[in-house]
Amino acid sequence: LTLESELRRAIERQEITILYQPIVRLEDRSIAGFEALSRWDHPKLGRMSPSEFISIAEETGLIVDLGMFVLDQTAKQLSVWQRAMRSRDPIFASVNVSSRQLLRHDLIHDIRTVLSRSSVARGTLKLELTESLVMENPEHAAQMLTRIRELGTGLSLDDFGTGHSSLAYLQRFPFDTIKIDQSFVRTTSRGTRPVILKSIIALAHDLGMDVVAEGAETDSDAVELYQMGCEYAQGFAFGEPMDADAAMRLLTEVR
Ligand code: G
Numbered sequence: 001l002t003l004e005s006e007l008r009r010a011i012e013r014q015e016i017t018i019l020y021q022p023i024v025r026l027e028d029r030s031i032a033g034f035e036a037l038s039r040w041d042h043p044k045l046g047r048m049s050p051s052e053f054i055s056i057a058e059e060t061g062l063i064v065d066l067g068m069f070v071l072d073q074t075a076k077q078l079s080v081w082q083r084a085m086r087s088r089d090p091i092f093a094s095v096n097v098s099s100r101q102l103l104r105h106d107l108i109h110d111i112r113t114v115l116s117r118s119s120v121a122r123g124t125l126k127l128e129l130t131e132s133l134v135m136e137n138p139e140h141a142a143q144m145l146t147r148i149r150e151l152g153t154g155l156s157l158d159d160f161g162t163g164h165s166s167l168a169y170l171q172r173f174p175f176d177t178i179k180i181d182q183s184f185v186r187t188t189s190r191g192t193r194p195v196i197l198k199s200i201i202a203l204a205h206d207l208g209m210d211v212v213a214e215g216a217e218t219d220s221d222a223v224e225l226y227q228m229g230c231e232y233a234q235g236f237a238f239g240e241p242m243d244a245d246a247a248m249r250l251l252t253e254v255r
Pocket residue numbers: 036037038049050051054070096097098241
């Protein structure tokens with residue numbers, strides 16, 4: 001069997017596992033949401049990370065079914081979490097979307113279907129897209145993203161700072177959140193990037209966007225980010241990607 005046909009079968013048989021990594025409010029370290037991260041449990045090769053199979057999925061078009069599976073599972077899981085913690089601010093969940101799903105497929109139809117099958121609070125299902133994805137076809141991407149926002153879906157700009165789009169482009173797309181790439185964040189405790197970080201945070205806030213710092217690995221990263229005005233962070237300092245039950249325990253444990 002080729003990897004392609006194995007992946008096709010794995011998607012059909014739902015052998016893709018979704019892990020969830022917490023995104024916390026730096027103010028009080030409470031959980032604001034989770035990012036969904038796929039894993040493929042291959043019978044011989046073991047647990048594979050997206051870097052090993054997303055490109056195959058993209059090239060073969062399998063990403064459309066895989067993406068729908070991840071969206072659907074995540075929305076269902078999000079409804080379960082929200083029901084379990086009814087009294088507090090509803091948490092969000094964000095799902096990574098690849099180029100083919102947005103630009104060469106009817107993602108809007110998929111999102112409508114997923115939202116109609118689940119009962120997530122409006123605005124709490126979010127998509128993550130990278131700069132390089134939206135820059136492949138800025139006009140088309142901007143149109144699609146505007147329609148997706150109208151469905152009540154949040155939009156995060158992922159890996160911010162690694163692409164080569166101009167900052168001016170930020171205003172052309174209806175993102176509500178930017179996620180600062182790990183490469184800027186992981187070095188905060190060594191003090192090499194504070195100027196860049198502070199500027200990105202201030203710019204995002206001026207544009208009315210929330211900011212999530214990715215790759216916060218230590219407590220001092222978290223403290224420094226908060227001092228720089230960043231309100232959300234994700235990283236090993238707060239939790240690694242975990243299964244849905246572990247996420248549920250984290251949400252419902254008495255703090
Ligand atoms: O979890 P990990 O570090 O291995 O993720 C690597 C990359 O794979 C991340 O950049 C993430 O955006 C991407 N990724 C994870 N899950 C998915 C998914 O379900 N769909 C797509 N398109 N990308 C994903």
